[in-house]
Amino acid sequence: MNDEPPIPIPVVKLITRDFMRxxxxxxxxxxxxxxxxxxxxxxxxxxVVTRYDDARMVLTDPTLQRDLVKNRHEVVKQNxxxxxxxxxxxxxxxxxxxxxxxxxxxxxxxxxxxxxSPGRLAALRPKIxxxxxxxxxxxxxxxxxxxxxEYARPLPTVCLAxxxxxxxxxxxxxxxxxxxxxxxxxxxxxxxxxxxxxxFAYRVIELKRAEPRDDLFTELVRAGQDGKLHEAELVSMxxxxxxxxxxxxTAIGSGVLTLLRHPGQxxxxxxDLTRLPDCVDEVLRYxxxxxxxxxxxxxxxxxxxDVTIPAGELILVSTGAANRDPNRFEDPDTxxxxxxxxxxxxxxxxxxxxxxxELGRLETVIALHKLLARFPDIRLAGVPEDVQWRPGxxxxxxxxxxxxxx
Numbered sequence: 001m002n003d004e005p006p007i008p009i010p011v012v013k014l015i016t017r018d019f020m021r022x023x024x025x026x027x028x029x030x031x032x033x034x035x036x037x038x039x040x041x042x043x044x045x046x047x048v049v050t051r052y053d054d055a056r057m058v059l060t061d062p063t064l065q066r067d068l069v070k071n072r073h074e075v076v077k078q079n080x081x082x083x084x085x086x087x088x089x090x091x092x093x094x095x096x097x098x099x100x101x102x103x104x105x106x107x108x109x110x111x112x113x114x115x116x117s118p119g120r121l122a123a124l125r126p127k128i129x130x131x132x133x134x135x136x137x138x139x140x141x142x143x144x145x146x147x148x149x150e151y152a153r154p155l156p157t158v159c160l161a162x163x164x165x166x167x168x169x170x171x172x173x174x175x176x177x178x179x180x181x182x183x184x185x186x187x188x189x190x191x192x193x194x195x196x197x198x199x200f201a202y203r204v205i206e207l208k209r210a211e212p213r214d215d216l217f218t219e220l221v222r223a224g225q226d227g228k229l230h231e232a233e234l235v236s237m238x239x240x241x242x243x244x245x246x247x248x249x250t251a252i253g254s255g256v257l258t259l260l261r262h263p264g265q266x267x268x269x270x271x272d273l274t275r276l277p278d279c280v281d282e283v284l285r286y287x288x289x290x291x292x293x294x295x296x297x298x299x300x301x302x303x304x305x306d307v308t309i310p311a312g313e314l315i316l317v318s319t320g321a322a323n324r325d326p327n328r329f330e331d332p333d334t335x336x337x338x339x340x341x342x343x344x345x346x347x348x349x350x351x352x353x354x355x356x357x358e359l360g361r362l363e364t365v366i367a368l369h370k371l372l373a374r375f376p377d378i379r380l381a382g383v384p385e386d387v388q389w390r391p392g393x394x395x396x397x398x399x400x401x402x403x404x405x406x
């Protein structure tokens with residue numbers, strides 16, 4: 001597709017131990033050097049966009065394509081630099097609204113959008129509050145506990161499972177597959193989790209056909225029976241919702257950690273819990289759930305700031321870098337719950353902005369409110385440097401968060 005000479009900018013080695021622990025210095029260095037730089041990820045060369053204005057431009061450019069299955073031959077031919085590093089996931093996992101463009105993207109998004117309406121969210125609030133209370137009732141206070149495993153992860157899991165219609169017996173399994181697909185350290189683990197989630201989606205489809213309920217999965221199965229989406233799209237939409245719906249896990253855990261690392265801000269929040277919505281938006285800016293958004297494909301040369309990205313390349317938008325761009329946010333490396341960071345990219349931007357953004361924000365606000373109101377004294381069980389983050393290019397997710405609750 002591209003007869004231009006080799007890329008003149010050297011490929012940056014971005015994934016390091018330090019990047020996993022704290023990606024922001026490396027992202028800041030890229031942002032200060034040039035508007036876009038090529039990196040290697042999962043065996044492919046991809047261009048990382050780090051500046052806020054450039055990120056918004058890329059995210060709203062209708063000529064950039066999300067459908068990498070349709071473009072797979074061009075992508076592999078031009079961008080594959082390490083074949084041994086490429087995970088092989090079932091192609092049917094890449095046919096959801098996240099991976100499609102134009103009319104197909106709008107068609108699929110419309111099928112699920114009503115389940116995230118303001119009315120539906122208002123009806124979900126009592127359920128989220130009950131789940132939070134039940135989880136906090138069971139958390140021990142006599143010893144250190146992992147707040148991710150005991151609270152931040154199960155809360156959105158239970159709420160999501162009810163909304164989607166996940167069978168009760170499977171609710172402990174699908175979060176582990178989701179985590180492995182996004183952050184497993186080995187290709188084998190990613191591939192195994194993909195196969196299991198793919199098989200699980202088919203079991204869910206069979207169940208909903210036999211026993212329909214008032215849930216989102218039943219709605220999608222009916223849409224498939226009515227010819228509104230193909231079988232591969234149905235499977236892929238189910239897996240996407242299982243994966244994307246757990247994003248609040250990230251904001252809840254990183255929100256608690258960020259507040260504990262900034263005791264002055266925590267004290268100000270405790271003094272007035274009505275500031276929680278602004279606090280959550282600042283958490284989403286300061287510790288953005290995604291270091292990078294999943295790649296886009298460009299079939300023509302595109303100008304990003306001072307860099308021309310050739311045709312046939314893959315582009316990553318680093319929302320983590322854009323949300324700390326000093327040209328958009330004053331003193332961006334400072335966490336400030338009074339900031340009101342309007343326009344942050346924590347839930348992406350443009351036509352592919354996270355459909356469940358308001359649900360994720362609601363779950364995070366409720367989770368933090370219940371936790372802070374119940375426990376006036378929360379402390380890290382150890383030093384901040386001991387906190388471990390999951391590996392991977394895309395997600396910024398805590399592996400665990402040992403705390404002491406009093």
